[in-house]
Amino acid sequence: xxxxxxxxxxxxxxxxxxxxxxxxxxxxxxxxxxxxxxxxxxxxxxxxxxxxxxxxxxxxxxxxxxxxxxxxxxxxxxxxxxxxxxxxxxxxxxxxxxxxxxxxxxxxxxxxx
Amino acid sequence: xxxxxxxxxxxxxxxxxxxxxxxxxxxxxxxxxxxxxxxxxxxxxxxxxxxxxxxxxxxxxxxxxxxxxxxxxxxxxxxxxxxxxxxxxxxxxxxxxxxxxxxxxxxxxxxxxx
Numbered sequence: 001x002x003x004x005x006x007x008x009x010x011x012x013x014x015x016x017x018x019x020x021x022x023x024x025x026x027x028x029x030x031x032x033x034x035x036x037x038x039x040x041x042x043x044x045x046x047x048x049x050x051x052x053x054x055x056x057x058x059x060x061x062x063x064x065x066x067x068x069x070x071x072x073x074x075x076x077x078x079x080x081x082x083x084x085x086x087x088x089x090x091x092x093x094x095x096x097x098x099x100x101x102x103x104x105x106x107x108x109x110x111x112x113x
Numbered sequence: 114x115x116x117x118x119x120x121x122x123x124x125x126x127x128x129x130x131x132x133x134x135x136x137x138x139x140x141x142x143x144x145x146x147x148x149x150x151x152x153x154x155x156x157x158x159x160x161x162x163x164x165x166x167x168x169x170x171x172x173x174x175x176x177x178x179x180x181x182x183x184x185x186x187x188x189x190x191x192x193x194x195x196x197x198x199x200x201x202x203x204x205x206x207x208x209x210x211x212x213x214x215x216x217x218x219x220x221x222x223x224x225x226x227x
Contacts, residue, residue: 004156033215042119042203042217043157056214091156102215104149106156 002027004094004105005074012111013082021077021108025094032075033102034067037089049075082112115140115206119218127226128196134189134221136178136204146187147205147215148178157203163187174198199225 005024013019025032030051035043045059049069060067064082069075079086089109093102120135138144145164149157161172168180178189187204201222207215 006156035217042219043205045214045216048214058214093157101147101159101162103159104157109154 004029004092004103006090006092006105006108008108009106010109010111012113014113015083016081019079019082019086019110019112021079021090021092021110023075023077023092023094023105025075025092026096026103029094029096029103031095031098031100032069033093033095034075034077035091035093037091037107039088043091046077079110082110084112086110087112114214115144115208115216117204117206117216117218119202119204119221121221122219123222123224125224125226126194129193131192132190132194132198132223134202134204134223136187136189136218138185138187138204138206140185140206140208143209145207145209146178146180147207148172148176148187148189149203149205149217150174151201151203151220153200160189160202194223194225196225196227198223 032049034046037043047060047067048056064080066078089107091107092105095102116139118137126132147162148160150160151157161170163170163180171177176191201220203220204218205215
């Protein structure tokens with residue numbers, strides 16, 4: 001059973017461009033979570049999604065950030081008009097049900113030049 | 114909302130020495146507690162978790178942690194560390210019935226020296 005997959009592993013963007021981060025949950029997992037890790041800091045919760053629904057986006061910045069988890073395909077975290085402060089590692093986690101253990105992907109390291 | 118404090122940002126130890134990484138949490142309801150390890154340039158790997166039952170939890174790689182409700186702590190311990198244990202360790206807490214909002218501590222960097 002493959003683990004949580006994220007791609008790309010490394011992403012470089014110039015200021016003002018768009019960044020798209022993809023996450024494929026573990027097989028059988030329908031709950032996806034996105035976290036951001038800034039340098040020298042812990043993980044900060046961003047958003048929790050189930051298939052086709054955003055359940056909790058209390059940790060998402062109000063502008064430029066959006067997330068989706070379509071019926072088919074991976075979950076996407078989209079950052080529009082990136083700024084240098086968006087440089088961070090973005091981790092996705094999945095679980096089979098709410099209240100269950102979250103399993104993490106290897107992360108996408110976004111660098112904004 | 115729940116929160117986590119990891120009291121030590123860095124812990125240097127010599128190989129084969131015992132180690133304890135401290136974690137305290139705050140919550141008004143019952144919680145689940147987790148320890149994750151992050152090796153350089155990798156994602157987080159679950160070390161162990163406390164959901165209910167026995168307060169002493171054993172995890173992978175010889176680690177264990179003890180849930181102490183009165184002290185609101187969940188310290189991680191290993192009796193003898195190896196060089197390969199050098200990594201960042203994160204304590205996390207989520208509240209019963211609200212596992213989508215898992216809060217992480219800032220992390221403790223364990224460095225094992227020969």
